[in-house]
Amino acid sequence: MIEVSSSRRGGLHLRDVSLDVPFDHFGGNGSLGGTEQRTLHVFARIMATEAKSTKPYLVFLQGGPGFEAPRPTTPVGSSSWQARALEDFQVVLLDQRGTGRSSPIGSVAGTITGLIEPTGDPHAIAEQLSHYRANSIVEDAELLRSELGIEKWSLLGQSFGGFTALRYVSAYSESLDEVYFTGGLPAIGADPATVYATTWEGMKRKSEQHYRAFPGDREKMARLADLASVKGGIALPGGARATTERLRLLGHYLGASDGPEKLHHLLDLDTASAAFRHDLAASIPFSGRNPLYAVIHESCWADGTSTEWAARRAMPADVRADPTLLAGEHAGPESFTEDPELAPFADVAEVIAGRQWPKLYDVDALGASTVRGAAAVYFEDAYVPQEQSLATAALLDGVKPWVTNEYEHNGLRADGYRVLDRLISLARDC
Numbered sequence: 001m002i003e004v005s006s007s008r009r010g011g012l013h014l015r016d017v018s019l020d021v022p023f024d025h026f027g028g029n030g031s032l033g034g035t036e037q038r039t040l041h042v043f044a045r046i047m048a049t050e051a052k053s054t055k056p057y058l059v060f061l062q063g064g065p066g067f068e069a070p071r072p073t074t075p076v077g078s079s080s081w082q083a084r085a086l087e088d089f090q091v092v093l094l095d096q097r098g099t100g101r102s103s104p105i106g107s108v109a110g111t112i113t114g115l116i117e118p119t120g121d122p123h124a125i126a127e128q129l130s131h132y133r134a135n136s137i138v139e140d141a142e143l144l145r146s147e148l149g150i151e152k153w154s155l156l157g158q159s160f161g162g163f164t165a166l167r168y169v170s171a172y173s174e175s176l177d178e179v180y181f182t183g184g185l186p187a188i189g190a191d192p193a194t195v196y197a198t199t200w201e202g203m204k205r206k207s208e209q210h211y212r213a214f215p216g217d218r219e220k221m222a223r224l225a226d227l228a229s230v231k232g233g234i235a236l237p238g239g240a241r242a243t244t245e246r247l248r249l250l251g252h253y254l255g256a257s258d259g260p261e262k263l264h265h266l267l268d269l270d271t272a273s274a275a276f277r278h279d280l281a282a283s284i285p286f287s288g289r290n291p292l293y294a295v296i297h298e299s300c301w302a303d304g305t306s307t308e309w310a311a312r313r314a315m316p317a318d319v320r321a322d323p324t325l326l327a328g329e330h331a332g333p334e335s336f337t338e339d340p341e342l343a344p345f346a347d348v349a350e351v352i353a354g355r356q357w358p359k360l361y362d363v364d365a366l367g368a369s370t371v372r373g374a375a376a377v378y379f380e381d382a383y384v385p386q387e388q389s390l391a392t393a394a395l396l397d398g399v400k401p402w403v404t405n406e407y408e409h410n411g412l413r414a415d416g417y418r419v420l421d422r423l424i425s426l427a428r429d430c
Helices: 081-088 122-129 134-148 160-175 192-213 217-228 244-255 259-267 274-283 291-295 310-314 317-321 343-353 363-368 386-393 416-427
Strands: 002-009 012-022 039-048 057-061 090-094 106-108 111-113 153-158 176-182 372-378 399-404
Touching: 012 134, 039 081, 039 134, 057 081, 057 134, 057 160, 081 090, 081 416, 090 134, 111 343, 122 343, 134 160, 153 160, 160 176, 160 363, 176 416, 192 217, 192 244, 192 259, 192 310, 192 317, 192 386, 217 244, 217 259, 244 259, 259 274, 291 343, 372 386, 372 416, 386 399, 399 416
Parallel strands: 057 090, 057 153, 153 176, 176 372, 372 399
Antiparallel strands: 002 012, 012 039, 039 090, 106 111
């Protein structure tokens, strides 16, 4: 481990640490040539309220996949989850491999960057990107824990971060003291299409709720869909285009507590204006800023299965027929054909969609785990269905579910202090 720097800002003591880790934790170098073990660089920032704090550690596992950990701002907001976490813990903000300062994967000037072995072969690239799932992230974290000399630490997993936390419990429960999930208990062993079928039904309900709250928005979405259906879609800054299916992804706004108003304000803009085009481009998920989010997104649900464009397979007929019925995190091939920054990944994404993935979770190990914790399960979660989350929670004797309709999927961001405080109290019987 290399300690990059230590600093103090606004009452926070920060340590930046980095570690070289094996690229492939599970089988040498995979399909890479040669016998030399390849390594990646993994970065984390540790926040504490004292220079030599003796508080235990809490690792924050970011949602995604494909997004780096948040960067702390000072002073820490009094209503944030960080403020509550720092009362009890030192907080480890881990950039998951392929993101932020951890050997990031990207696309620059039409070329994929950050590959461990540069190549133009889609199959070879897909093989490399198969090492950026939750199982590899957990192995990186375990090496970091060992290098820091920590016997046990705790986890807070948001969304995909919860999937990663569940893998951690499955593989290394002896390394964990507590584990907290917020909107992040995945289905185990299911065809991802069954998960997406549930989320499509949820998005249909949320779409109708939105149009009841903002009656004019359905007509505006219909007009936008008409514009997007001709001339290759609505032209966006940077050369991207918004066709009907990419426009449908604006429904991701409906998965957050403040999202419906944001969607309404976007639709209120003049569609011919530069402001609208720029805001539309920024509002469509699956972009070149974090390409792993698009490329390996569906694979985060694959527990011993393939995906085969599961969200598209599960799309109901009435949604296909009505472009005003919106989508959430429903990735499809169009993201790669209509965005020049994602275009280099188009063939790779097709290979990944057909890949048979190994299992992520050991049901027996989860059942045997004694790690205590709690899970916020959001009743109307647009992305992680509560029915499947509760089925997974039933496997974890030490983890207590908190089912609530007070929050959407972004509960940790919207009211973080209260959400985390509730989970900590629940886990500790306070």
